[in-house]
Amino acid sequence: MTQPYPSFSNLLADLADGSKTSEHLVQECLDAIGARDPQLGAFLEVWPEEALAQARSIDIKRREGKALGPLAGVPIALKDNIHLSGKRTTCASKMLASFSAPFDATVVKHLKNAGAILLGKTNLDEFAMGSSTEHSAFQLTRNPHDPSRVPGGSSGGSAAAVAADMAPLSLGSSTGGSIRQPAAFCGVVGMKPTYGRVSRYGLVAFGSSLDQIGPMAKDVSGAAHLLQAISGHDSADATSAKLPVPNLIEAIKTFPARPKIGLPREFFDSGLDPEIRKCMDVLLTALEHYGAELKEVSLPASAYAIPAYYLLATAEASSNLARFDGARYGFRAKNPVDIQAMYTQSRSQGFGMEVKRRIMLGTYCLSSGYYEGYYLQAQKVRTQLIQEYQAAFAQVDVLLSPTTPYVAFPIGSKTNDPMDMYLSDIFTVTANLVGIPAISLPCGKNSANLPIGVQLLANHFQEAQLVSMAALCESLIA
Amino acid sequence: MTLDVETVRHYAKLANLAFSDAELGTLATQLGSVLQHVEKISELDLGTVLPTAQVHQAYAELRKDRIAPSLGSELALSNAPDKESYHFLVPKVIKVKSP
Numbered sequence: 001m002t003q004p005y006p007s008f009s010n011l012l013a014d015l016a017d018g019s020k021t022s023e024h025l026v027q028e029c030l031d032a033i034g035a036r037d038p039q040l041g042a043f044l045e046v047w048p049e050e051a052l053a054q055a056r057s058i059d060i061k062r063r064e065g066k067a068l069g070p071l072a073g074v075p076i077a078l079k080d081n082i083h084l085s086g087k088r089t090t091c092a093s094k095m096l097a098s099f100s101a102p103f104d105a106t107v108v109k110h111l112k113n114a115g116a117i118l119l120g121k122t123n124l125d126e127f128a129m130g131s132s133t134e135h136s137a138f139q140l141t142r143n144p145h146d147p148s149r150v151p152g153g154s155s156g157g158s159a160a161a162v163a164a165d166m167a168p169l170s171l172g173s174s175t176g177g178s179i180r181q182p183a184a185f186c187g188v189v190g191m192k193p194t195y196g197r198v199s200r201y202g203l204v205a206f207g208s209s210l211d212q213i214g215p216m217a218k219d220v221s222g223a224a225h226l227l228q229a230i231s232g233h234d235s236a237d238a239t240s241a242k243l244p245v246p247n248l249i250e251a252i253k254t255f256p257a258r259p260k261i262g263l264p265r266e267f268f269d270s271g272l273d274p275e276i277r278k279c280m281d282v283l284l285t286a287l288e289h290y291g292a293e294l295k296e297v298s299l300p301a302s303a304y305a306i307p308a309y310y311l312l313a314t315a316e317a318s319s320n321l322a323r324f325d326g327a328r329y330g331f332r333a334k335n336p337v338d339i340q341a342m343y344t345q346s347r348s349q350g351f352g353m354e355v356k357r358r359i360m361l362g363t364y365c366l367s368s369g370y371y372e373g374y375y376l377q378a379q380k381v382r383t384q385l386i387q388e389y390q391a392a393f394a395q396v397d398v399l400l401s402p403t404t405p406y407v408a409f410p411i412g413s414k415t416n417d418p419m420d421m422y423l424s425d426i427f428t429v430t431a432n433l434v435g436i437p438a439i440s441l442p443c444g445k446n447s448a449n450l451p452i453g454v455q456l457l458a459n460h461f462q463e464a465q466l467v468s469m470a471a472l473c474e475s476l477i478a
Numbered sequence: 479m480t481l482d483v484e485t486v487r488h489y490a491k492l493a494n495l496a497f498s499d500a501e502l503g504t505l506a507t508q509l510g511s512v513l514q515h516v517e518k519i520s521e522l523d524l525g526t527v528l529p530t531a532q533v534h535q536a537y538a539e540l541r542k543d544r545i546a547p548s549l550g551s552e553l554a555l556s557n558a559p560d561k562e563s564y565h566f567l568v569p570k571v572i573k574v575k576s577p
Contacts, residue, residue: 102553195533209532235541241534307516318493325494328566332559339569348496356495360486361509363493365516377519379529384522386530419511435533460534 008222011168015073018062022055022073025168026117029075032166033120039147041139042160044080044090046120051075054117071229072115077161077170080121081128082213083202084108091204092136093126095324095331095350105202106237107171107213107230114229119167122157126352128178128206129317130154131424134415135354142411143186145450149408152182152424158216159186169226170216175207176309177403177428179214180440184403184453187442189223189470190216194461195435196241198227199234205320207313208239210432220441220470224248227463246464255472256465261287262297262396267427275446276402283443283454284400286476297392297399301384302430308381309429310422311365311374317355318362324350357418382433389434393459398469401427403440403453427455437463439470443477481510 014020030048037043058073078084081091083101085108090096104112111118125135133141133156141156143149144164151160155172159182162170172179174192183190192214200211215226231245268280284294326332326346333345351359365374392399405426414421431438436457443454454473458466483502486509490497497505551564560567 099557102549102556238540239532301522304519304522307519310512311516311519322494326559327568329557330559336569339571342569343494344496347494351495353501356497357505357508359493359495360489360505361512363489364509364513367489367492373520374516376529377522377524379531380524380527381519381522382530382533383527384524386533417511418508419515422512422515 008168008217008219008225012074012225015062022058022062022117023052025073026051026055026075026119029119029165029167032164036144036164037166039142040144040160040164041141042122042151042157042164042166043077043120044092044123044138044157045088047087047118051117051119058115058117069113069115071111071169071225073117074115074169075117075119075167076111076226077119077122077158077167078108079124079155079158079170079172081124081173081204082107082171084118084121087121089204090121090138091127092124092138093350093352093355094137097137097331099329101202103202106199106234108202110230110232116169116229122155122161122170124157125154126355127204127317127321128154128173128175129354129358131177131181131421132409132411132414133157133182134411135352137352140411143408145187146408146448149410149450150185152185152404152408154178154182155190155216156182159183159188159190162186162188162216162218168218169222171213171226171230172216173203173211173213174432175210175313176432177425179216180403180428180438180453180455181425183216183440184451184455185408187445187451188216188218189220189439189441190214191223191227191439191466192431192437193227193231193463194241194437195432196239197245197437197461197463198230199232199237199240201234201236207316208320209316210313212432220439220467220474221252223439224252224467227467231463241461243461248464248467251464251468252471254468255475256397256468258291258293259398259469259472260293260295260396262295262392262399264299264302264392264399264401265296266299266302267401271405272402273406276406276452279444279452280402280454283473283477287473290472290476295396297396299385299388299392299430301381301388304381305385305430305433306422306426308378308385309425309433310361311378312382312433314358314362315366315375316362318359318366321351321355321359326350354418385430386434389430389436390459397458397465399457401455401457403427403455407446407448407450407452431457436460437466439466441470441474441477443473481506481513
């Protein structure tokens with residue numbers, strides 16, 4: 001895979017000093033999309049004319065010495081569950097195939113203010129429910145490293161777009177690992193911020209106590225710049241945190257001295273793929289030489305994270321997706337005999353099978369007689385996990401683990417067994433349950449030349465510490 | 479954990495979803511297999527542990543009650559499958575009593 005810009009900071013410097021124009025950069029992305037996307041299927045929609053016009057206008061402003069935003073002239077791809085006013089937000093579902101966003105998501109407002117150029121919308125698993133992007137109602141997305149394999153999911157389009165140089169940056173969303181897992185599978189950087197760090201206003205809701213929007217980029221610098229631009233309190237999102245945003249761009253310039261790194265025993269058990277284990281060991285040895293202190297920690301409730309996650313996420317999804325009833329927006333079935341038929345037929349014809357499966361599971365575990373045993377128990381497991389992570393962070397600065405238990409799998413190999421697919425989130429779901437920030441960055445490749453990702457996790461709102469640590473790991477891996 | 483087809487049909491009705499008989503059969507197997515896995519959480523004795531609904535704040539953050547412009551009826555209706563003037567149109571809800 002070519003990497004025209006080893007560092008996103010260099011790309012910004014080139015744009016700033018005029019050695020590269022934004023128009024040139026956008027044209028490079030469009031050329032890459034033209035050459036590779038017919039095969040890869042990362043984009044659902046691209047806006048070449050608007051992006052080029054916006055780039056030219058930024059170039060003129062720059063030449064005239066006018067003030068520009070921190071991401072001026074940088075093209076960005078958006079996952080198609082984030083609203084951009086006047087453009088379609090499909091969630092890769094027949095349900096929203098012709099839905100036009102009536103307003104900008106807060107993150108989109110931030111991107112516009114930062115001068116970023118919105119390049120297009122990327123494919124996802126329908127309503128972000130999946131780990132392979134195979135559940136899109138519209139198209140398959142293929143892994144740029146091996147087109148017979150999945151890019152991961154649900155932000156598979158956003159990961160593939162960055163990996164194949166079709167966009168230097170993209171936004172994804174994560175409910176249980178939907179940014180980090182595709183980032184690992186596609187060999188890019190993906191970060192889930194702390195719950196509350198980034199506004200979800202204008203993100204189509206899936207699991208409201210878990211969802212976060214986050215950056216995807218070729219390197220830690222790109223992810224840090226993008227997260228910096230989209231973070232901050234928003235009165236339109238009641239879960240948005242009223243806390244100052246740390247300077248992430250400064251944070252990546254300084255590596256932590258003698259960091260304490262926790263290795264969760266449960267994430268390094270004997271079942272781990274030996275090639276992934278080897279990549280982790282190489283990095284851990286380099287970290288020890290750097291002066292890091294490695295410490296084994298235990299997070300026993302991790303064994304219950306996947307069950308708790310699939311109970312909470314599906315319960316919340318069944319409730320969130322009740323709004324899609326064919327009445328006010330979205331797909332409506334033809335000629336229903338009465339209003340009940342309109343609800344049932346619109347939902348049955350508009351949703352794909354994986355979405356319906358999750359709504360069914362959520363409805364079941366919220367129903368009378370099962371609520372305490374399932375939903376409430378899962379919320380208690382969540383408390384237990386939070387306590388165990390807090391105890392770990394009292395001893396170490398960050399936690400380190402593989403991002404995924406295996407590399408990108410062949411297309412079609414897990415679609416018949418939902419439980420098998422769900423287990424691919426095993427190392428990522430806890431960060432969403434606990435609400436902490438986590439990042440995945442490339443950590444080498446296996447013998448088949450497929451990318452392997454390493455995951456770092458920090459305590460709530462410690463994004464600065466996390467990107468600093470990630471930048472250190474990136475430098476050691478390079 | 480196994481689910482029978484009638485149970486799946488009952489929950490489909492609650493969720494406003496309809497499935498063919500073949501789909502109901504597949505769902506019974508697949509949901510049963512997922513439930514078997516999630517059942518694992520009942521092993522934990524978490525009697526005194528409080529449930530977590532929201533990870534970083536114990537109270538709801540409310541904005542100031544100030545009047546501000548909202549979406550507007552034209553935009554709010556712009557994605558409606560069926561509409562008439564400033565209303566969403568849906569099939570008739572009220573049944574006419576037969577004479």
